[in-house]
Amino acid sequence: MMSLASYLIISLILFVVGLMVMISRKNIVAILLGIELILNAAALNFVAYSRYVTNNLDGHIFSLFIIVIAAAEAAVGLAIVIRFFQIKETIHVDEATQLRN
Amino acid sequence: MEYTVGSIAPIFLSPVIAFVINAFFGRKLPRQGDWLATLSIFVSFIFSARIFGDFVFGQFATDYYIHKVFTWFDLSYGTQIYKIDMGIYIDNMAAIMLVMVSGVATLIHLFSTWYMDHDEKHGRFFVFLPLFTSAMLGLVLSDNLFSLFIFWEIMGFCSYSLIGIYNKKEKAGDASLKAFMTTRVGDVFLLLGIVALWTTLGSVNYVDIYAAIAEGKFLGQTVLGISFATFTALCIFLGAMGKSAQFPLQVWLPDAMMGPTPGSALIHAATMVTAGVWVSLRMYPLMVLGDITWFIAVIGAITAFGAATIAVVQTDIKAVLAYSTLSQLGYMIMGVGVGSYNAAFMHVITHAMFKACLFLSAGSIIHSVHEQEMPKLGGLRKFLPYTHFAMMCCTLAIAGIPFFSGFVSKDRILGDALYYGFMAGQNPLLAIVPILGFAGAGLTAFYMFRMMFMTFYGENRTHHDDHGHGHGHHDAKGHEAHGHDIHHEHLDVRQNVPLLILSVFTLGFWFCGTLTGQSFGKVFGAKTEWFKVLVEAPRVERFVNHPRQEFSKVDTKEAAHLEHAHYHHQTGYAGPNPDEHKLHSAHTIGAIASIIIAFAGVFLAFLMYIKGSVKPWASKFPGLTKVLQNKYYFDDFYIEVLIKKGLLGLNRGLAWFDMGIYDRFAVDGWAAVNRVLFKSAKWFDNVVVDAIGVDGTGVAVNLFNLVLRIVQSGKIQFYFIMLIMVLASYIWTVNI
Numbered sequence: 151m152m153s154l155a156s157y158l159i160i161s162l163i164l165f166v167v168g169l170m171v172m173i174s175r176k177n178i179v180a181i182l183l184g185i186e187l188i189l190n191a192a193a194l195n196f197v198a199y200s201r202y203v204t205n206n207l208d209g210h211i212f213s214l215f216i217i218v219i220a221a222a223e224a225a226v227g228l229a230i231v232i233r234f235f236q237i238k239e240t241i242h243v244d245e246a247t248q249l250r251n
Numbered sequence: 252m253e254y255t256v257g258s259i260a261p262i263f264l265s266p267v268i269a270f271v272i273n274a275f276f277g278r279k280l281p282r283q284g285d286w287l288a289t290l291s292i293f294v295s296f297i298f299s300a301r302i303f304g305d306f307v308f309g310q311f312a313t314d315y316y317i318h319k320v321f322t323w324f325d326l327s328y329g330t331q332i333y334k335i336d337m338g339i340y341i342d343n344m345a346a347i348m349l350v351m352v353s354g355v356a357t358l359i360h361l362f363s364t365w366y367m368d369h370d371e372k373h374g375r376f377f378v379f380l381p382l383f384t385s386a387m388l389g390l391v392l393s394d395n396l397f398s399l400f401i402f403w404e405i406m407g408f409c410s411y412s413l414i415g416i417y418n419k420k421e422k423a424g425d426a427s428l429k430a431f432m433t434t435r436v437g438d439v440f441l442l443l444g445i446v447a448l449w450t451t452l453g454s455v456n457y458v459d460i461y462a463a464i465a466e467g468k469f470l471g472q473t474v475l476g477i478s479f480a481t482f483t484a485l486c487i488f489l490g491a492m493g494k495s496a497q498f499p500l501q502v503w504l505p506d507a508m509m510g511p512t513p514g515s516a517l518i519h520a521a522t523m524v525t526a527g528v529w530v531s532l533r534m535y536p537l538m539v540l541g542d543i544t545w546f547i548a549v550i551g552a553i554t555a556f557g558a559a560t561i562a563v564v565q566t567d568i569k570a571v572l573a574y575s576t577l578s579q580l581g582y583m584i585m586g587v588g589v590g591s592y593n594a595a596f597m598h599v600i601t602h603a604m605f606k607a608c609l610f611l612s613a614g615s616i617i618h619s620v621h622e623q624e625m626p627k628l629g630g631l632r633k634f635l636p637y638t639h640f641a642m643m644c645c646t647l648a649i650a651g652i653p654f655f656s657g658f659v660s661k662d663r664i665l666g667d668a669l670y671y672g673f674m675a676g677q678n679p680l681l682a683i684v685p686i687l688g689f690a691g692a693g694l695t696a697f698y699m700f701r702m703m704f705m706t707f708y709g710e711n712r713t714h715h716d717d718h719g720h721g722h723g724h725h726d727a728k729g730h731e732a733h734g735h736d737i738h739h740e741h742l743d744v745r746q747n748v749p750l751l752i753l754s755v756f757t758l759g760f761w762f763c764g765t766l767t768g769q770s771f772g773k774v775f776g777a778k779t780e781w782f783k784v785l786v787e788a789p790r791v792e793r794f795v796n797h798p799r800q801e802f803s804k805v806d807t808k809e810a811a812h813l814e815h816a817h818y819h820h821q822t823g824y825a826g827p828n829p830d831e832h833k834l835h836s837a838h839t840i841g842a843i844a845s846i847i848i849a850f851a852g853v854f855l856a857f858l859m860y861i862k863g864s865v866k867p868w869a870s871k872f873p874g875l876t877k878v879l880q881n882k883y884y885f886d887d888f889y890i891e892v893l894i895k896k897g898l899l900g901l902n903r904g905l906a907w908f909d910m911g912i913y914d915r916f917a918v919d920g921w922a923a924v925n926r927v928l929f930k931s932a933k934w935f936d937n938v939v940v941d942a943i944g945v946d947g948t949g950v951a952v953n954l955f956n957l958v959l960r961i962v963q964s965g966k967i968q969f970y971f972i973m974l975i976m977v978l979a980s981y982i983w984t985v986n987i
Contacts, residue, residue, distance in 0.1 A: 169971075169975065172968070172971050173968050173971050173972055173975075174968075176968075181967075181968075243967055243968065244966065246967070247965060249965070
């Protein structure tokens with residue numbers, strides 16, 4: 151029998167991995183991947199709590215929203231990355247300095 | 252007859268219109284608009300004559316008056332009333348005065364068109380002449396002291412302009428300034444009196460003042476320790492003294508002859524100087540209430556006598572006339588003072604007629620001969636027959652010869668003065684009033700005939716000197732040169748007709764209705780003594796609760812019974828006089844005495860200047876002659892003592908105050924205060940606003956910036972770390 155804790159542990163692992171990816175990688179696509187991982191960790195948390203604690207569909211609906219938002223976010227983010235690449239010919243995050251100064 | 256504003260206003264407005272047109276377009280008009288000025292005054296005369304004929308010859312109540320008012324401005328608050336009404340007030344006296352002023356002014360204008368012909372100041376003269384006349388007409392029409400004061404000041408300005416019209420002559424400029432400044436002394440007091448009346452009564456309407464006197468509103472009020480009535484009466488009389496050139500303020504009038512002679516005629520006869528007598532007559536109840544009639548009588552007597560003595564030694568023909576004006580004004584004022592209201596006003600009218608004629612005659616002489624020093628004239632009656640005739644009539648009138656107007660009016664004043672001085676139970680010192688009056692009458696006869704004899708009789712002296720102008724110098728109208736330097740006079744409409752018309756009115760019966768001025772020899776029958784019937788001191792009781800008539804109201808005069816006015820010789824009010832027989836005997840004695848005195852004066856002049864059997868006394872009394880020639884040193888006294896010692900010192904003191912105190916401490920001190928304020932303001936601005944406020948904001952922002960710059964590195968992963976740390980710390984805090 152899977153307990154709530156195991157879901158939370160998986161979710162935690164996903165979150166931490168995503169965070170580490172976000173922080174340590176300089177590739178924008180990788181950062182977007184990290185964000186996806188964090189969002190998924192959060193969605194997993196919602197579903198797990200919904201299943202084990204509140205026992206209704208709120209968490210499910212929330213996770214659906216998260217998935218939709220993640221998809222939209224990925225679309226927008228990738229579009230920005232493509233434009234960024236067209237201008238700078240790189241997707242290194244430290245090259246994004248136009249707003250500086 | 253009906254009286255609307257439209258039938259009264261043209262009296263005043265038509266000369267004003269002529270003034271405006273002449274002032275702005277006079278140069279473009281033919282003859283510089285002198286015909287327009289003359290015509291405008293004639294229009295005034297027509298309208299005045301209508302009122303005059305109705306008031307004087309209609310069978311109407313003696314106390315009928317037209318009074319129309321509108322409120323000019325109203326400063327009332329609470330229960331106090333402070334308002335200025337403007338309006339028209341015409342009673343019998345005003346009707347007579349209007350026709351006199353406009354009639355005499357018409358003739359003077361007509362004469363001026365001849366006199367000022369080809370003069371460089373022709374146009375300018377005919378700008379001020381109608382304004383002057385209109386101001387006098389407005390003064391006579393006005394129903395309150397305030398509008399009277401306005402016209403009074405317009406006349407002051409006009410006399411200033413007319414006296415100084417030859418502005419390239421320094422003496423003319425000085426004389427005009429002198430006239431203006433001397434009358435100003437009186438005007439200040441007049442204004443003070445008006446303001447005092449206004450603040451106490453709330454109105455300066457004649458009608459309201461009369462009503463206030465009747466209601467006793469003056470009683471119990473004091474100003475500066477003297478009774479309010481005395482104070483205001485004295486102030487108003489001092490104003491009248493300035494305008495009518497009475498004793499201490501007489502210095503300006505003789506100098507006023509610096510202007511053209513017709514201008515002098517207007518000033519001396521019809522307009523300026525009679526204004527003072529006019530206001531004294533209008534405010535007569537106030538003078539009586541204020542108990543200053545004795546003062547008025549004494550001032551008048553001093554002026555009448557003093558001016559006559561000066562006139563005796565003058566050699567300039569206009570100066571003699573100027574001093575005779577002063578003297579006659581003294582009689583008028585004396586008449587006001589001794590309570591002969593009616594005769595004083597009659598003297599205003601008769602004097603205006605003969606003095607205008609005298610001045611115009613003098614103008615005729617001066618214009619024909621170009622000489623006004625009498626020792627250089629003489630024998631002119633052959634050359635100037637019409638002028639001679641007119642001037643002789645007027646001289647007879649002013650000298651007080653029976654059958655002439657001056658006898659009628661002056662004799663009545665003198666008779667009343669005699670009664671006032673000796674029989675009315677007054678202070679015995681007041682006997683000086685009739686004594687000076689009779690002495691002045693004798694001197695008047697003497698000096699006027701001296702002038703006549705020196706000018707028109709004897710040998711012609713004009714050719715002896717080189718001073719006279721060249722042969723045919725002023726031959727404008729094609730007069731033939733005759734004799735020496737003089738053109739023989741032909742009858743000229745503009746030169747002689749005004750003189751002849753005026754000389755007709757030097758006859759006495761026009762004014763009193765009898766040939767002699769006494770009760771026998773009636774000419775007009777039932778209309779006899781119309782003057783005495785119609786002119787009386789205002790009976791103040793009538794004015795209590797008078798209805799206020801709107802300006803647009805049409806007055807309709809209704810026939811009423813003609814009643815005789817009686818005089819109370821102390822108050823001037825109607826009523827039986829207990830001293831009737833005494834008064835009658837005073838008048839009889841006065842008449843006989845003045846006839847004797849007048850003939851004595853004429854005879855003495857005859858002996859001295861025609862027969863030559865009596866040497867002129869100038870050589871016998873050199874000291875006195877010198878005093879008189881210097882006009883009792885009044886001019887010197889005013890200039891040397893009052894102005895140089897008093898006024899200049901005061902001015903210097905004021906200048907010191909102005910420069911030393913006011914300028915140094917107030918102005919400069921204020922500058923110093925401002926400088927300190929400015930410095931502190933500058934410090935505040937620099938330090939507080941600029942350094943702390945403006946720069947401080949910048950510095951603070953800069954400091955924040957230093958911190959924020961570390962945080963806002965632009966490294967996105969650093970932001971993530973920060974974000975996570977903040978979230979973590981948040982959770983951490985919440986959990987604890």
